[in-house]
Amino acid sequence: MKALSIGAVSRETGVKVPTIRFYEEIGLLPAPPRTESNRRTYGPADVRRLRFIRHARDLGFEVDAVRQLLALAAHPETPCASADELARAHLREIDEKIDRLVALREEVQAMIDGCEQETVRTCRVIEVLADHGGCLPGAR
Amino acid sequence: MKALSIGAVSRETGVKVPTIRFYEEIGLLPAPPRTESNRRTYGPADVRRLRFIRHARDLGFEVDAVRQLLALAAHPETPCASADELARAHLREIDEKIDRLVALREEVQAMIDGCEQETVRTCRVIEVLADHGGCLPGAR
DNA sequence: CCTACATGCTCTAGCCACTAGAGGATCAAC
DNA sequence: GTTGATCCTCTAGTGGCTAGAGCATGTAGG
Numbered sequence: 001m002k003a004l005s006i007g008a009v010s011r012e013t014g015v016k017v018p019t020i021r022f023y024e025e026i027g028l029l030p031a032p033p034r035t036e037s038n039r040r041t042y043g044p045a046d047v048r049r050l051r052f053i054r055h056a057r058d059l060g061f062e063v064d065a066v067r068q069l070l071a072l073a074a075h076p077e078t079p080c081a082s083a084d085e086l087a088r089a090h091l092r093e094i095d096e097k098i099d100r101l102v103a104l105r106e107e108v109q110a111m112i113d114g115c116e117q118e119t120v121r122t123c124r125v126i127e128v129l130a131d132h133g134g135c136l137p138g139a140r
Numbered sequence: 141m142k143a144l145s146i147g148a149v150s151r152e153t154g155v156k157v158p159t160i161r162f163y164e165e166i167g168l169l170p171a172p173p174r175t176e177s178n179r180r181t182y183g184p185a186d187v188r189r190l191r192f193i194r195h196a197r198d199l200g201f202e203v204d205a206v207r208q209l210l211a212l213a214a215h216p217e218t219p220c221a222s223a224d225e226l227a228r229a230h231l232r233e234i235d236e237k238i239d240r241l242v243a244l245r246e247e248v249q250a251m252i253d254g255c256e257q258e259t260v261r262t263c264r265v266i267e268v269l270a271d272h273g274g275c276l277p278g279a280r
Numbered sequence: 281c282c283t284a285c286a287t288g289c290t291c292t293a294g295c296c297a298c299t300a301g302a303g304g305a306t307c308a309a310c
Numbered sequence: 311g312t313t314g315a316t317c318c319t320c321t322a323g324t325g326g327c328t329a330g331a332g333c334a335t336g337t338a339g340g
Contacts (some may be wrong), residue, residue, distance in 0.1 A: 007316060013261045017317085021296060037306060039317060049269065055269045060244055063297070072268045078231060080263030087252050087265045095246045098238060104200055105234045111199075112227050115220060120257075123220030125227045126213045130188065145336095147287060157288085162327060177290055177335055203326070 003041035013050040020050065028066065029052055061090055143181035149223040160190065168193055168206065200232055 010017045023029040029049060032040045034132035052073065056066045065086055072083045150157045153271045163169040164180075169189060192213065196206045205226055212223045254264035 005317080016299085020300065021318095022202065026297090031188060037317085039306085051271075052269050057297090059248055059269075071267065072263075073270065080265065081226045083263050083265040084252060084255050087248060087255075089222065091248050091252065094241055094248060100236055101238045101241065105231065105238065107235060108199055108227060108231050112224060112231065115224050115227075121222050123212075125220065125223040126209065126295085129192050131191075132215065136166060137275075145288080156328085158328065159326085161289095166326090177288085179335080250338090 002042060004047070006040045006042070009042045009047055011048065012047050013054055015050050015054050023050070023053065026063065028063065028070070059090075060094065062088075065090065143183065144180070144187070146180045148192065149182045151189055152187050152196055155190050162191070163193065166203065168203065168210070199230075200227075205230065216240065253257050 004012070006017050006020055017022075020029065024031055028044065032046060033040050049070070052070065053066055055097075056069055057063075061069065068086060069083060072080070072086075073077065089091060103123055111125050111128045114128070142264070144152070146157050146160055150160060153164075160169065164171055169186065172182050172186060175181055175202075176219050192210065193206055196209055197203075201209065208226060209223060212218065212226075214222070251268045254268070
């Protein structure tokens with residue numbers, strides 16, 4: 001009926017045209033039928049799928065996780081424990097990232113606070129970087 | 141006097157051997173002299189520079205920022221305002237990342253909380269992804 | 281002195297998730 | 311019929327490394 005061009009789908013979903021083609025390439029989105037002149041034609045199901053993908057990506061799920069979530073969404077009768085577990089794992093990752101960033105923030109803030117705004121010779125920022133207290137070789 | 145091999149420098153600084161070579165390639169670390177058999181030989185200055193680089197990278201400074209910080213560190217007489225500004229800009233970036241992650245965390249948490257652990261058909265995780273409320277096309 | 285094995289070298293390719301650009305075909309509107 | 315938007319494929323680039331192939335050296339034990 002009303003087949004959509006890739007540009008129309010892009011406007012509908014907010015996913016950029018090259019990204020849609022990329023998702024097709026990596027198998028996130030099925031390859032759609034083409035017109036006589038070789039243009040991709042999409043239907044409503046593709047739009048829904050792309051929106052799903054975009055939401056998951058926006059929430060920071062990795063492509064592999066999105067693939068799993070899509071597979072789960074395709075089987076409404078299965079228990080949702082696996083989707084839940086995916087989300088929980090993702091939450092743990094987010095928490096870890098936040099923790100790391102907060103620790104980092106404090107270190108950078110301390111670096112800035114210590115700086116007396118004179119010359120580089122006495123600059124805390126440079127000094128901290130040049131001789132990081134409590135640093136062990138290989139403690140990465 | 142006591143020239144260090146790339147492996148020794150790696151152990152001293154905690155920077156992996158291939159990474160040291162990579163830093164040389166991108167011009168963060170000067171190309172060191174070689175032995176007769178073409179092996180890199182490093183001195184104390186290289187170790188200091190690498191440590192500086194590693195600390196800055198550990199603190200999340202991008203390579204370009206590290207380059208600028210190194211240039212500043214090389215001129216002790218210049219005012220440190222630029223180093224300070226680099227660090228402040230970095231702090232702002234960290235804050236933005238934290239804000240975004242915290243917002244994300246809440247959204248994912250809400251998604252998990254709403255899930256009643258039944259089948260995928262009623263799973264909030266899948267549902268939220270499939271139909272994200274308040275979502276505008278292109279609002280990325 | 282010989283033999284392992286570690287370490288070094290260069291070069292290429294891969295990771296993630298796209299993004300950018302070249303060079304060309306096709307479509308819609310005027 | 312012409313302009314300009316959109317589409318196609320293909321290649322290459324981003325950042326910051328990491329991994330591996332295939333080879334040449336260095337070092338320690340026997």
